[in-house]
Amino acid sequence: MDPTDTPLSTSPSHSNFSPQRHFYLAVDRLQFKMETLVDLLSMAGRRPSIPMVVCCSTRDELDSVCSAVSNLSYISIATLYSDLAEAERASILENFRQATMVWNKYGAEDKEKEEEEKPKSHMVIVTDSCLPLLGAGESPISARILINYELPTKKETYMRRMAACLAADGIVINMVVGGEVVTLKNIEESSGLVIAEMPIHVKAVYILLLVIFPVIFTTARFRGT
Template sequence: MAMDTIDASSPPFHTAASGHPRHFYLAVDRLQFKMPTVVELLDLVGQRPCLPIIVCCSTRDDLDSLCSSLSSLPFISSSALYSDLADDQRASILDKFRHLTARWNHINHVGATNEDDAEKDDRSHMIIVTDACLPLLASGELPFNAHLLINYDLPAKKETYGRRLTTCLTADGIVINMVVGGEVVTLKSIEESSNIVMQEMPMQILDIL
């Protein structure tokens, strides 16, 4: 299902209490439509200046496919965290992303206050990562603190879903779960066991970012 087929008359979403993530799902009819749909989604949300985005998947094959398909998006710069990255390369990617999240917070709470800030690269930045390469909080790595987390692969277990939230998302961020066909059962299971509400992604997604 492409994004333009989402019914604009869907029930209105409810804003979560301040300080809590908002959880949405984006339904895709068939597996072959999943990649074109996430490309279309990111092409849209990437127009939000300086937006920090994490795209999380389960396997190296999906990571490779996402990197290939998303590399040419005009409004987004992207990096990938591979398990065989050298420590200094990984640290550089994480440091760059944290600087961007700090700039996002500054712009959205204070605004661009000087010419130097206004002239900086306004593209959104995205890290594509598998569960195996998420920040190791127990080892002292800091979370990404992205504003938007896209779960390209829906985790089968609530523990994996929770770890993605903890390591990837800021407290008041937004989660968009890509859901294909039979995964609705898994989505409902995570929703019920984690005591969260999953709502259909609104057409006006830019308005809530």
Template sequence: MESMEAPSPSFQSPSRFSQQLHFYLAVDRPQFKMETVVELLGVLGRRPWLPIIVCCSSRDELDAVCSSLSTLPYISLAALYSDIAERERTKVLEEFRQATIKWNQQLNSVVEEDLEESEATKEEKISHLVVVTDVCLPLLSSGESPLSARVLINYELPTKKETYTRRITTCLASGGIVINMVVGGEVATLKSLEESSGIIIAEMPINISEIL
């Protein structure tokens, strides 16, 4: 995890996040967090080509999230972890970037939906989700491009501003949405992140899919 004295080279000032929206989603108990994420992605995943990143702090956490999300329809799921082969890592990153291109093209074009849309076409419009641990985030200092997701979900709330900032810098597009999963006593950590980063983290609205 990044040092407080030596921020990551990818550190950006909070002003760079001014167009991004930061939310928190509170759950009463840790055992309810996974169920809540599955329900959330069951809704968001129905948006055509929506590029989503879920950040985890450990490999065990990543494996558990991937297992729970693997059966969700409308979502193409991939993972980035420490011992992934370089060729597979490159493939995951490239496929996700292609998904972001399709998402942006959809936003920038005015096309009427075809009510007779075929099942094959629906398959092509699935959302793309990558689950990643902090140690496997894109290395901007080594020339890797940011992932530019529309939605970033912090499955575990980072305790340090540098970690929060690095996840946003490497994973989230301008105008993107951050959803922080918060359990019980993590409210204090949330407030600390707000103060140290100079951002406002509001409660997630019920109609989150409408502001994508």
């Protein structure tokens, strides 16, 4: 059987990284990939104050993503790239850490207060060369959602993104096009992760349910029609 015809896992992750959960979102054609990302963020980003990270492999793709999502008024966007001044980099990382604290506090507030205050979601777009340097003493940034807009080709890069950017109970969404499913399958098998498919026709509702009801959806998949 052609490896591209063999589906990845269709159940949530029960790997050593649990309760982190890993999913992939298959896009039919490359030209629809950016539109799909914007669609996803248009829904997920409406959850007040949620901290998110989008990982890219190249600066050109980072710039493209930044341009495409810059009009989402309910998301505060920052970018980490190689020629960023050290002080500005430190400020972006610290602001994001503060955003994660706001998220943790916001999740504990009652529904009435949530309706009164609508803080923006906070998103950092970053390339692999600019991830937080844990070995150099930088602290990780604990995103609730990590989107691999460009799938890394190596397991080590995938794991580094997780270690640097993902909360202990966070969600990873891998956007894949065409033959990238083979690369993702290799990462899944070599890392011991389980990467479940996210049905594209219910992706927005699915991610929101995962965010709002993390305990329920750690062990049960949302089934859309």
